[in-house]
Amino acid sequence: MYIPDEKRYQAMQYRRCGNSGVLLPLLSLGLWHNFGELTPFPVQQAILRTAFDHGITHFDLANNYGPPYGAAESNFGRHMDTDWRPHRDELFLSTKAGYDMWEGPYGNWGSRKYLISSLDQSLRRMHVDYVDLFYHHRPDPETPIEETMGALDQIVRSGKALYVGISNYSPEQTRAAVAELKRLGTPCLIHQPRYSMLDRRIENGLTEVLRKERVGCIAFQPLCGGLLTGKYLNGIPEDSRMKTDGRFLKPGSLTEDTMRKIRALKEIADRRGQKLHHLALQWVLRDSVVTSALIGVSRPEQITDNLAVLNAPPLSEEELAAIDRILS
Numbered sequence: 547m548y549i550p551d552e553k554r555y556q557a558m559q560y561r562r563c564g565n566s567g568v569l570l571p572l573l574s575l576g577l578w579h580n581f582g583e584l585t586p587f588p589v590q591q592a593i594l595r596t597a598f599d600h601g602i603t604h605f606d607l608a609n610n611y612g613p614p615y616g617a618a619e620s621n622f623g624r625h626m627d628t629d630w631r632p633h634r635d636e637l638f639l640s641t642k643a644g645y646d647m648w649e650g651p652y653g654n655w656g657s658r659k660y661l662i663s664s665l666d667q668s669l670r671r672m673h674v675d676y677v678d679l680f681y682h683h684r685p686d687p688e689t690p691i692e693e694t695m696g697a698l699d700q701i702v703r704s705g706k707a708l709y710v711g712i713s714n715y716s717p718e719q720t721r722a723a724v725a726e727l728k729r730l731g732t733p734c735l736i737h738q739p740r741y742s743m744l745d746r747r748i749e750n751g752l753t754e755v756l757r758k759e760r761v762g763c764i765a766f767q768p769l770c771g772g773l774l775t776g777k778y779l780n781g782i783p784e785d786s787r788m789k790t791d792g793r794f795l796k797p798g799s800l801t802e803d804t805m806r807k808i809r810a811l812k813e814i815a816d817r818r819g820q821k822l823h824h825l826a827l828q829w830v831l832r833d834s835v836v837t838s839a840l841i842g843v844s845r846p847e848q849i850t851d852n853l854a855v856l857n858a859p860p861l862s863e864e865e866l867a868a869i870d871r872i873l874s
Contacts, residue, residue, distance in 0.1 A: 548595060548628075548629040550595075550598055550599055550633065551599035551600075554598060554599050554600060554601050555601050556601075557600065557601060557853070557856065558571050558572070558573075558600060558601025558602065558853075558856070559571070559572045559856055560572070561834065561837045561838065562762075562837070563735060563736055563762035563837045563838075564733075564734075564735060564736060564756075564759075564760045564761045564762035564837070565733070565760035565761075566709070566733070566735055566762070568638070568709065568735065568762075570603075570604050570638065570762070570764070570837050570838040571601055571602050571603055571604055571838060572831055572838055572839065572855075572856060573602060573827070573838065573839055573841050573852060573853065573855070573856075574602060574604035574605075574606055574764060574838045574839070574840050574841070575593070575594070575597045575602050575604065575605050575606065575840070575841060575842075575843075575849075576606045576766060576840040576841065576842045577605060577606060577607045577611055577618045577622065577842075578606075578608070578611050578618070578766075578842055579842050579844075580593070580842065580843065580844050581607075581611065581617070581618040581621050581622065582611065582612035582613045582614065582617035582618050582621070583612065583613060583614065583617050584613065585844070587621065587624065589844075589845070589846075590621060590625065591625060591628070591629065592846040593843055593844075593845070593846050593849065594625055594629070594630075595629065595846075596846035596847075596849045596850065597849050598633070598636075598637075600849060600850065600853055602849070603636060603637055603638050604637075604638040604639075604640070604838065605622070605637060605638075605639055605640075606640045606641075606738075606764075606840055607619055607622060607639070607640065607641045607642070607668075607672070608641055608642035608643070608645075608681075608683060609641060609642065609643045609645075609647045609664050609667065609668050610645055610646065610647050615647055615648075616647075616667070616671055619641065619668055619671035619672050620671045622671075622672050623671050623672045623673035623674075624673075626672060626673045626674060627673055634674070637678075638678045638679065639672070639674065639677045639678050639679070640677060640678060640679035640680070640681065640711075641665070641668045641672070641677050641679075641680060641681070642680070642681035642682070642683040642713060643660060643661050643664035643665060643668070643680075643681075643682070643683055644656060644661075644681070644682050644683025644684040644686070644713070644714075645683055645684060647660075647664055655686040655688065655689060656682055656684075656685070656686030656689045656693070656694040656697075657686075657689055657693065657694075657697075658693055658694075658696065658697040658700070661682065661694070661697040661698070661701070662697055662700065662701065665677075665680055665701060665706055665707070666706075669706065675705075676705055676706050676707060676708065677706070677707050677708075678707070678708050678709060679707060679708070679709045679710070679711055679735060679736065680698065680701055680706070680707035680709075680710050680711075681710070681711045681712060681713045681738060682694055682698060682710075682711075682712050682713065682723075683713050683714065684713060684714040684715075685712075685714065685715050685716070685719045685723075691719075691722050691723060691726055692726060694723075695723055695726040695727050695730065696726075696730065698710040698727065698732065699727065699730040699731070699732040702732045703732070709735040709736075710727070710732060710734065710735060711734060711735050711736040711737060711738060711762075712734060712737055712738075713737065713738035713739070713766075714738075714739065714740070715737065715739075716751075716752070717750075717751035717752045717754070717755045720737060720752060720755050720756070720759075720761075721755050721759070724755075724759045724761060734759075734761050735761070735762055736761060736762035736763065736764055736837065737752070737756055737761055737762070737763050737764075738763075738764050738765075738766055738840075739752060739763065739765065739766070740765070740766055740767050741763075741765035741766070741767075741768060741830055741836070742765070742767055742768050742769065742770040742774060742826065742830060743770070743774060743807075743811065743826055743829055743830075743869070743873055744770040744773060744774065744804065744807065744873075745767070745770060746873065748763075753833065753835050756835055757835045762837040763835055763836045763837055764836070764837055764838045764839070764840055765830050765836055765838075765839045765840065766840045767840075768826060768827055768830040768839040768840065768841070769823050769826055769827070769841070770826075773800075773804065773808060774808065774811070774822060774823055774826040775822060775823045776808065776812055776821075776822040776823070778800055778805075778808075779805070779808060779809065779812070807872055807873060808822070810872040811825065811826070811869065811872060814865060814868060814869065814872075818858075818859070818865070820858060821851075821854075823852070824852070824854055824855045824858060825858075827839055827841070827852065827855045828855050828858050828861060829861065829869060831855070832861055832866070
């Protein structure tokens with residue numbers, strides 16, 4: 547029987563999510579890569595327990611996380627039955643729909659039919675009555691924003707989700723979605739964009755929209771799929787994700803310009819007495835518009851390692867300027 551660490555909330559730091567009552571941990575746990583059929587169940591269990599024992603209350607899923615599609619949610623349902631039901635009210639669970647999930651015209655994009663059907667399936671797989679947060683995973687260029695946001699509003703009013711958010715929306719799409727949700731009376735809690743030192747696109751307007759509209763932001767891939775851990779500086783390790791699970795991170799990512807930037811960033815981290823990935827996480831969290839950073843791990847000890855960022859000295863103006871020069 548799992549008994550959580552009684553001191554789990556003492557060290558974690560939490561930020562308010564936009565204009566809401568929700569507090570999220572600075573580091574949240576993403577169940578994207580390592581909660582499908584490729585990772586043994588006991589390893590998954592150890593990761594989840596370690597995260598919660600250190601105050602990480604937010605577990606982030608999506609309908610097609612695996613592999614195969616649905617496997618991460620199904621495995622989480624087993625974890626819910628094994629460990630988490632007594633602690634459900636301490637957890638902030640999220641899932642998403644928007645990418646391909648099942649065959650035919652109703653298993654993709656942003657129709658009311660797809661979003662509501664997908665969430666019903668997710669709840670059954672996860673063995674929960676509701677999720678705390680449900681996202682539309684990507685914008686749909688063919689479906690009116692009124693229909694997609696109307697589906698999110700209906701989901702909240704049905705009690706199947708407490709809050710809703712969006713992911714991968716542009717600044718203009720975000721502005722439109724936030725306005726429609728506001729008109730319907732169901733505020734947009736949060737936006738989940740890709741954001742890292744090596745991918746700063748959200749700084750081209752999105753963070754400004756989120757700040758103005760008082761919408762939270764949770765960054766996914768803050769370590770750029772592992773590139774900002776430094777593990778690829780001397781080649782591709784045999785146990786790396788690029789070798790063992792090449793669905794997303796490809797050898798072509800290791801361009802000469804990218805490696806030059808990573809080496810220069812590591813020099814800054816070394817001067818600070820930090821690991822490169824700690825610097826990368828701290829940089830993503832430097833602006834309070836970012837509520838939380840989503841980390842993905844394959845071993846429980848990576849959780850405790852990443853938590854070192856909570857006690858790192860602030861980045862100086864000189865260091866931030868040096869980082870900007872490297873990344874420009």
